[in-house]
Amino acid sequence: MPRPDSSEPAVQPDDIAAAMDRIRLHVRETPVLDVGAGQLGLMAPVTLKLELLQHAGSFKTRGAVNRTLLATSDGEVGAAGLIAASGGNHGAAVAYVGRRLGHPAEIFMPSTSPAIKRERIESFGAIVNVIDGYFDDAYAACVERQAASGALMVHPFEHAAIIAGQGTMSIEIDDQVGDYDTLIVAAGGGGFIAGQAAWVRDRRRVVSVEPETSQCLKAAREHGGPTSVSVSGVAADSLGTARLGELAWTIVQHHVDESVVVTDDAIRAAQRSLWDELRLVVEPGGAAALAALQSGAYVPEPGERIVVAVCGSNCDPASVM
Amino acid sequence: MPRPDSSEPAVQPDDIAAAMDRIRLHVRETPVLDVGAGQLGLMAPVTLKLELLQHAGSFKTRGAVNRTLLATSDGEVGAAGLIAASGGNHGAAVAYVGRRLGHPAEIFMPSTSPAIKRERIESFGAIVNVIDGYFDDAYAACVERQAASGALMVHPFEHAAIIAGQGTMSIEIDDQVGDYDTLIVAAGGGGFIAGQAAWVRDRRRVVSVEPETSQCLKAAREHGGPTSVSVSGVAADSLGTARLGELAWTIVQHHVDESVVVTDDAIRAAQRSLWDELRLVVEPGGAAALAALQSGAYVPEPGERIVVAVCGSNCDPASVM
Numbered sequence A, B: 001m002p003r004p005d006s007s008e009p010a011v012q013p014d015d016i017a018a019a020m021d022r023i024r025l026h027v028r029e030t031p032v033l034d035v036g037a038g039q040l041g042l043m044a045p046v047t048l049k050l051e052l053l054q055h056a057g058s059f060k061t062r063g064a065v066n067r068t069l070l071a072t073s074d075g076e077v078g079a080a081g082l083i084a085a086s087g088g089n090h091g092a093a094v095a096y097v098g099r100r101l102g103h104p105a106e107i108f109m110p111s112t113s114p115a116i117k118r119e120r121i122e123s124f125g126a127i128v129n130v131i132d133g134y135f136d137d138a139y140a141a142c143v144e145r146q147a148a149s150g151a152l153m154v155h156p157f158e159h160a161a162i163i164a165g166q167g168t169m170s171i172e173i174d175d176q177v178g179d180y181d182t183l184i185v186a187a188g189g190g191g192f193i194a195g196q197a198a199w200v201r202d203r204r205r206v207v208s209v210e211p212e213t214s215q216c217l218k219a220a221r222e223h224g225g226p227t228s229v230s231v232s233g234v235a236a237d238s239l240g241t242a243r244l245g246e247l248a249w250t251i252v253q254h255h256v257d258e259s260v261v262v263t264d265d266a267i268r269a270a271q272r273s274l275w276d277e278l279r280l281v282v283e284p285g286g287a288a289a290l291a292a293l294q295s296g297a298y299v300p301e302p303g304e305r306i307v308v309a310v311c312g313s314n315c316d317p318a319s320v321m
Helices: A013-026 A060-073 A089-101 A115-123 A135-149 A160-177 A191-200 A216-223 A246-255 A264-278 A284-295 B013-026 B060-073 B089-101 B115-123 B135-149 B160-177 B191-200 B216-223 B246-255 B264-278 B284-295
Strands: A032-035 A046-049 A082-085 A105-110 A127-131 A182-186 A205-211 A258-262 A306-309 B032-035 B046-049 B082-085 B105-110 B127-131 B182-186 B205-211 B258-262 B306-309
Touching (some): A013 A060, A013 A089, A013 A160, A013 A191, A046 A160, A060 A089, A060 A160, A060 A191, A082 A089, A082 A135, A089 A105, A089 A115, A105 A115, A105 A135, A115 A127, A160 A191, A160 A246, A160 A306, A182 A191, A191 A205, A191 A246, A205 A216, A216 A246, A216 A258, A258 A284, A264 A284, A284 A306, B013 B060, B013 B191, B046 B160, B060 B160, B060 B191, B082 B089, B082 B135, B089 B105, B105 B115, B105 B135, B115 B127, B160 B191, B160 B306, B182 B191, B205 B216, B205 B284, B216 B258, B258 B284, B264 B284, B284 B306
Parallel strands (some): A082 A105, A105 A127, A182 A205, B046 B306, B082 B105, B105 B127, B182 B306, B205 B258
Antiparallel strands (some): B032 B046
């Protein structure tokens, strides 16, 4: 794929506003929760965006709905329906969208993803193929199959309609929270954080959080563009992407202000605190942004008003206790 | 205790508004979530009040904070601190309040309550005494101990300050939802539903939901006042009260419009659907109100705008899957 012109963000605020109008009937407006100082091990108050309550359990549904609706109106979705590779959450989102809009769906997921993600995809009636390895292995198998089936490839992050869909979360936050300073977001392939950054641009600080075991966004910032890294760790099923998306990079390079990493232990501790204090079951990737605050990987200024995206729920509850 | 004059509700809207001002700094404004038609097995949209995200995992914190703050300002809380009997949620709330306001707390809970409730109470530093049986057995032991210790008895429902505190949830709903028709609420001893009914009075319909295995509110309506019933079933740890509170009755008789019961199977099904579709861990008593809609125990009119209180989270996640 040719490298896009990275001098201009691939997704503009107008694209995100249009996505919001398009997907509104098919996604949930997820709630926010204000958490006071002293809770969740934090010294200062914070607002949690409970995006884990989205359909199919993560923000991925926003992008998948937007991409599929656009492709449907362009006549790009045939009898073979939708196909996608995914650590699990995007697959569940595509399966949900397929069922909701009446398209068959076939999902390729890596063997390293938890069984509960496979079960969730299958609960929406999609076909699941499990491939040995991580996301990129599943993606390679998916590309091969798509060439034969002719289904619409719904890439988890490398498409402007996906990024624009994910960005609709920040429109809701603006409406729900009003003024704030900083949005803290986990990053995998970069579609989620790119969507938020493309909406808020320079109006808010955007902080990227990655596991130290999978840090393709931080690597891209240091390298001056996407570059391959190795991936592993507790959050690999949602954040374990080897290379930041090229489209995401056109946005991230301009509008992500800081990039931090957290340990797997910090992610586990964040999951436990969300269970202990809020009884929320949050998957590792969904808890990573909070982990950055709790662990001190990101240290806010006094009075800095912070929103943390809690963005995925699909894991075995026994693993968060 | 003498029977209060039941011609006049024991708690007035002004009491609830005052409670809101008093407790605001110590409770969470819990979010609402709109759920569309076709979700959670429902034919029509519904709004969920996610009160299970309250401190200590249930609405009980509202009443416990209000009662304790009032008693503290009246000089009624001494070195012995707070004492309470509880199926678990009220105990966790009193333990939370004790730690937050600097009072020791001692909780009596029945052996039939789950271990996770005991652990939550202990996590706030309270002393826990487990008594064989159900709530009323724990209450008897608590009364005996209170006579010796002189701690402030924080009754789970038979006190106007408790009922007024619980009613603050409906102030939030009015602010969050705007106009709606019907509030569906689970009932145990009646403090929670009485608080809501005392606030909304005749502006909304209030529907009471009880397990068919523990139906002291329905019995009171049929008997013309509180009367003793037997209690058992999956929700007994939160709704298993043998006799409706006398103070609650002064409100319930005027402002609860309908009383329905649900089976234990319907409660389990509601818990499973909340897990499957929203990844929320909801205890049986917290899922009972939704079960009334799902099972058809309560059948809304076409277009009836409904709010369902999802009011408690303290259970083993393995039990909801």
